[in-house]
Amino acid sequence: MIQSSFRFAVIGAGLAGLTAAAELSARGVYVDVFEKSRGVGGRMATRRSGMSPDASLAASRAPIWQCDHGAPAFAAATASFRAEVARWEKLDLAARWRPTGTANELWVGTQTMTAPARSLAASLPRAIYSSTTIDTLQREHQAWRLHSAEAGWHPEQFDGVILALPAPQASRLLSTITGAESPEQSIASHAKRAMEIAHAIPMSGTWAVIARFESRVEVTEDLLELSDSPLALAVREASKPARPADEVWLLHASDAWSDAHIEAQSDRVADTLLAEFREISAATASAFQVHRWRYAHAKRRAVQPVTEPLSQTHSYWDAEIGLGMCGDWLSMQHKAVPGGVEAAWLSGMDISRRVTDEVSI
């Protein structure tokens, strides 16, 4: 049985980490969340412009434009996530999006893609340590210590730690683990086991361009999916519910093109994607911004790591040393899960269940 004195650290305030933190907190675990960015939501992200120079608009704090430059939308295939999304809808955190150009049932956060994550963060009993990049983990005398680039060693110790990070970032952090569980038992073999799993799941990058136009772009579709082009996806942001009316398009490069050009200069990337979009729309952007997602999408792994049957679980948990991992990349190895936002939520739910089921102190 979990005691209220039991302390956990969750590293990463994307949907997976926040779901895990909220569930654990609700079950009486003391949880601290550490996040390297200023805001929460991770790859469920929205970029907004500065406020209007017009005094009346500035007073209402209306954004001039905004764009969901990470996940543009999400689907809900499993019964449990459908129920969660229905709950979000009731709370006005998510809404159906019916873009022309696809028959798929799609959802978006309202009024930004970060809304579900921000709501989870607000529900936590303790404030998140934002702008805190955890770069070293240490396990001594059955307790975890965390070091961040910004604040050095965190003063508190934890009984358990959950890495809610993209696989390559989890793998990198696991490689820093030092310490001993007991005089006889090295921590290294535990860390190696977790690293083997994180290391086994490849993730591809995505270049994103946020393009603004002075007038409506005359294409019938609000969502365009392309193949055989560097440009894989184009989305008219104003077609989403509860968004500003400005003509802003999100352009995502394909995984293959992004990976091949991941170190390219952002202006070159913009030239390519805007030219591809111009071919389709005959529209020229009046302004643009570029964002590189180094780890955007997890891939399914044909060969499973031998130590954990990932196709049957949504998370990773080593009860002996209190080390867990969650994130979209873990859950989407499960056959029934399409991936993305849904996978992140399922993984966060799964790790919290495993922690509370298996830990007894």
Ligand SMILES: Cc1cc2nc3c(=O)[nH]c(=O)nc-3n(C[C@H](O)[C@H](O)[C@H](O)COP(=O)(O)OP(=O)(O)OC[C@H]3O[C@@H](n4cnc5c(N)ncnc54)[C@H](O)[C@@H]3O)c2cc1C
């Ligand atoms: C371009 C793009 C397109 C996408 N399209 C779709 C789509 O169409 N449909 C869909 O369902 N999903 C889509 N996704 C995927 C979806 O956004 C993710 O699956 C989901 O948001 C992952 O959530 P997560 O919590 O697992 O990870 P993340 O959201 O990546 O959260 C991890 C968090 O950890 C933080 N972090 C990293 N390192 C550290 C550190 N050392 N210390 C502290 N914090 C750290 C990060 O800042 C981040 O906030 C897309 C993503 C991208 C980027």
